C-alpha cells in the first residue's frame with residue numbers, strides 16, 4: 001500500500017474505533033500520487049478536479065462514498081439528477097440507490113468535457129511515475145531556491161522528507177504577498193496564504209524541470225532587484 005494511503009487507512013481505523021466516521025479531503029493528492037481507496041475502509045472522500053486532475057477553472061468537485069454507506073446516507077443538496085426516477089416527476093423526492101444520489105442538478109457539461117480530457121490522460125499513466133516526478137520537481141525547486149535565493153530571508157517550511165509532502169512547496173517570506181504578485185506578472189503563478197506563505201504547486205504531468213529552473217531564476221530576479229517593492233503590489237486583491 002502506498003505510504004500516504006497506509007496512514008490514511010490507519011487514521012480512519014482509529015476514528016472507527018471510537019465510533020466516528022471519517023471524511024478525507026483529497027484535493028491535493030488525487031492526480032499527484034497513488035491514492036487507491038479500494039483497499040482501505042475509508043467512509044467518505046471529497047476533492048476538486050482542477051488541481052492535479054487538470055480539469056481547468058470551474059471543473060466540478062468529486063465525492064467518494066464507501067459501498068457500506070452509500071445506500072443509507074442522504075445528501076443535503078438533493079437535486080433532480082440524484083432522483084431515483086428523474087423523469088417520473090413524482091411529488092416526493094426519492095434518491096437513486098447508489099452513488100448517483102450524490103449528484104445535484106444538471107451538470108455543467110462544458111466543464112465536464114474539459115475534465116474528461118484531463119482524466120483521459122491518466123488512462124496511460126502509472127501513478128508511481130507521477131509521484132516520482134512530483135518528488136523530483138519539488139526537490140529540485142527546494143534545492144535551487146536554497147542555493148540561488150540565499151540571503152533573502154526565505155524559509156522553506158515544506159518537509160524535506162519526500163514521504164511527508166505532497167506536490168507543492170511553501171516558503172515563508174516576510175513580503176510574500178508582493179513577491180507572489182511580482183512573480184505572477186512575470187509568468188510564474190504561485191499562491192499566497194496568510195500570514196506569509198508563498199505556495200508553489202507542481203503538476204507532474206506537464207511541469208518540467210526547465211519550468212522549475214526558470215521559476216527559480218525569476219524568483220531570484222524579483223528578490224535581487226526588489227521589483228516586488230513596486231507600489232501596485234501592495235494592494236491586496238480578493239483572490240490570492
Ligand SMILES: *Cc1c(COP(=O)(O)O)cnc(C)c1O
Nearest residue numbers: 025027028047048049051060061
Ligand atoms: C482546492 C481545495 C478544495 C476545493 O474546493 P472547491 O470549493 O471545490 O474549489 C477543497 N479543499 C482543499 C484543501 C483544497 O485545496
